[in-house]
Amino acid sequence: MTDSTSQSKSPPLVRLVGVEKKLGRQKVLRGVDLEIREGENLVVIGRSGGGKSVLLKHILGLMQPDKGEVWFRDKDLAKLSEEQLVPLRKETGMLFQNGALFDSLTVGENVAFPLRERRSVKEDEIRAEVARALKIVDLPNQENKWPAELSGGMRKRVALARAAIARPALMLYDEPTSGLDPIVADSINKLMIRLGDELNMTSVIVTHDMVSAREVGDRIALLHEGRIYCVGEPKVVLESEDPIVKRFVNGISDASDAIF
Ligand SMILES: Nc1ncnc2c1ncn2[C@@H]1O[C@H](COP(=O)(O)OP(=O)(O)OP(=O)(O)O)[C@@H](O)[C@H]1O
Numbered sequence: 451m452t453d454s455t456s457q458s459k460s461p462p463l464v465r466l467v468g469v470e471k472k473l474g475r476q477k478v479l480r481g482v483d484l485e486i487r488e489g490e491n492l493v494v495i496g497r498s499g500g501g502k503s504v505l506l507k508h509i510l511g512l513m514q515p516d517k518g519e520v521w522f523r524d525k526d527l528a529k530l531s532e533e534q535l536v537p538l539r540k541e542t543g544m545l546f547q548n549g550a551l552f553d554s555l556t557v558g559e560n561v562a563f564p565l566r567e568r569r570s571v572k573e574d575e576i577r578a579e580v581a582r583a584l585k586i587v588d589l590p591n592q593e594n595k596w597p598a599e600l601s602g603g604m605r606k607r608v609a610l611a612r613a614a615i616a617r618p619a620l621m622l623y624d625e626p627t628s629g630l631d632p633i634v635a636d637s638i639n640k641l642m643i644r645l646g647d648e649l650n651m652t653s654v655i656v657t658h659d660m661v662s663a664r665e666v667g668d669r670i671a672l673l674h675e676g677r678i679y680c681v682g683e684p685k686v687v688l689e690s691e692d693p694i695v696k697r698f699v700n701g702i703s704d705a706s707d708a709i710f
């Protein structure tokens with residue numbers, strides 16, 4: 451299957467071309483071609499261990515492809531030094547799969563972290579930005595709490611505020627709703643949409659959660675056997691009759707998936 455949506459006119463923010471990556475003895479990515487369009491929410495689905503987190507690490511420049519290219523605007527990440535990657539990384543926020551907060555820092559200090567790394571931002575400005583970010587994630591005035599005092603959903607929201615505080619052009623979310631009850635998951639979905647709209651961000655969301663995929667995604671891409679098997683509007687992908695897509699979307703396992 452190929453892209454079922456019409457091509458956008460503006461150039462993509464990120465473009466992966468024929469990306470291949472071997473880790474250990476396993477060929478995880480086998481020629482990934484994918485465009486992330488400016489302003490869109492692109493959802494990436496695929497089986498556990500299929501390489502979704504590895505894909506995000508390539509977009510962040512944390513991993514280099516063995517073959518192929520990763521473009522961020524007009525820059526080929528593979529051609530940049532660590533030093534040249536620094537300004538590009540500042541344009542990208544990442545919500546890691548285990549959303550780790552620093553337990554020895556308060557909520558406010560956690561959220562402020564990306565701004566404190568930038569020496570140029572003044573302390574009162576940082577305080578105002580932290581308050582604003584916490585308000586966006588519906589945790590106003592929680593600066594002085596400790597991560598240990600928060601529920602899982604609240605921790606995710608603090609991690610979200612921290613990832614978004616520097617207003618990156620691109621946000622990468624790795625399993626933002628995993629382990630949360632459906633109501634909290636729904637609030638995270640709405641937050642991702644709101645962040646995208648209010649801060650004008652492009653988002654890539656890796657998820658196993660089909661409700662989230664349908665609600666948040668402008669497009670959904672299925673990573674299958676190391677390639678983007680299909681990409682298109684949620685309705686088209688989620689209601690596809692293609693057996694591979696259908697099997698994944700409906701969560702049907704076969705004998706080879708059995709766990710003994
Ligand atoms: N740093 C690494 N070194 C060696 N192998 C790795 C490394 N990172 C990932 N892998 C392997 O690459 C494969 C893909 O991993 P990845 O974490 O991208 O999967 P995933 O699609 O994100 O899975 P999940 O949905 O469970 O998070 C796995 O087999 C994993 O063991």
Ligand SMILES: [Mg+2]
Nearest residue numbers: 502503547624
């Ligand atoms: Mg993963």
